[in-house]
Amino acid sequence: MENVSNSSGVPPFCNDSVDFYSLTSGNHTGLNCTLPPSEMYFYVDLYVIFPVIYSVICAVGLTGNTAVIYVILKAPKMKTVTNMFILNLAIADDLFTLVLPISIAEHLLNDWPFGEVLCKVIISIDHYNIFSSIYFLTVMSIDRYLVVLATVRSKRMPYRTYRAAKIISLCVWILVILIVMPFTVFAGVFVNDKRKRCVLMFPPPESSWFKASRIYTLILGFAIPVSTICILYTMMLYKLRNMRLNSNAKALDKAKKKVTIMVFIVLAVCLFCWTPFHLSTIVALTTDLRTTPLLIRISYFIVSLSYANSCLNPFLYAFLDDSFRKAFKKMLECRPA
Structure with a gap:
């Protein structure tokens, strides 16, 4: 029998066993708690409430992020460097x-009736969700730091162009694809008691590979990018503080300050949604x-919170950015034929 894991990344709390039915069918981001089949039907919330929550996240996220993509692509004034990164973030979500x-x-x-190819696709996209958001936010944080640094020094940034942002976004996608590739390779359909599951099938020793996949995701999907972001924002705040103390320094203009605040809040919400997921690892x-x-319910809640991040960003843009708000309003207006 091949060794398998019903997780595609960083399972909160629980380990998997092929001898039990996994309560986490349909959740490949890493939640992995099991109960015997005789007990699973007694937990209505796990089988009804959480799918409803996932459905709401899906509907709201799909609508909001599609609106963000439409607005940035259609409105000429929205074609800025920051919005290029927001566009790619919305595409990932x-x-x-x-x-x-x-x-x-x-x-x-x-059950998993969709075949092995789609299984690999789903597990890969689940992992794109883990890595892409934090990597694009890291790039946005680097961009904000460079803008603040240039403003403090009263220098222009001729290299900071919309085209350069496109190239950087493409590089981020390539990097994420390379990071996710191992999970794509190990993804497959495992049959147990006539029930098919979309899982990661690791070679022996399975437990070591399973722990390695958790550490891999924790380091590349959280520790490195979050450390980078924290260092950048600490340096940014230091520069801004010195700028206020120096009477000869040029203050950030209102528009730049608003964009910086928006990026910071989007980042804070992302960390709020994803930190419990990685801490559980x-x-x-x-x-x-x-x-x-109880542990299973907590794990489902943690995964739901990480999923929710995919639908929150459009609301943040609408509340925090005047140009987004105006573009959304214009898009929703009903014009006479």
Whole structure:
């Protein structure tokens, strides 16, 4: 029997076993708690409430991110460097919410009827969701730091162009694809008791590979980018503080300050949604918790919170950016024929 894992990345808290039915069918980002089949039907919230939550996230996220993509592509004034990164962030979120119904269907069907190719696609996109958001936010943070630095020094940035932002965005996508490639390779359909599951199938020793995949995701998907972002914003705040103290320094203009604040809030919301997910990985690596219904519910909540990040960003743009708000309003206006 091949060793398998019903997780495609960083499972919160719980380990998997091929001898039990996994409650996490349809959730490939890493939630991995199991209960015997005789007990699974008693937990209505796990089989009804959470699919409903996922469906709401899917509907809201797909609508909001599609609106962001439409606005940036259609409105000439929206074609800025920051908005290019926001566009790619919205595309990544849209891609994830677009395939979320397939994961919901697997959860409700208690089976994977979609074949191995689609299994690899779904697990890959789940991981794009983990890595792409934080990497684009890292790039946005670097961009904000360079803007603040140039403003403090009263220098222009001729290299900061819309075309350069396109090239950088493409490089980020290529980097994320390379990072996710190992998960794509190991993804496959495993049959157990006539029930098919879309899982990661690691070679022996499975437990070592499984822990390695958690550490890999934790380091590349959280530790490195978040450390980079924290250092950048610490340096940025230091520069701004010195700028206020220096009477000869040129202050940030209102527009630049608003964009910086927006990027910071979007980043803060992303960390709020994803930090519990990655912290649960540390718990899983350092402790051996017994699977209980409460632990399973907590794990589902953590994954739901990480999923929710894919639908929150459009609302942040609408509330924090005047140009986005005006463009959204114009898009929704009903014009006479």
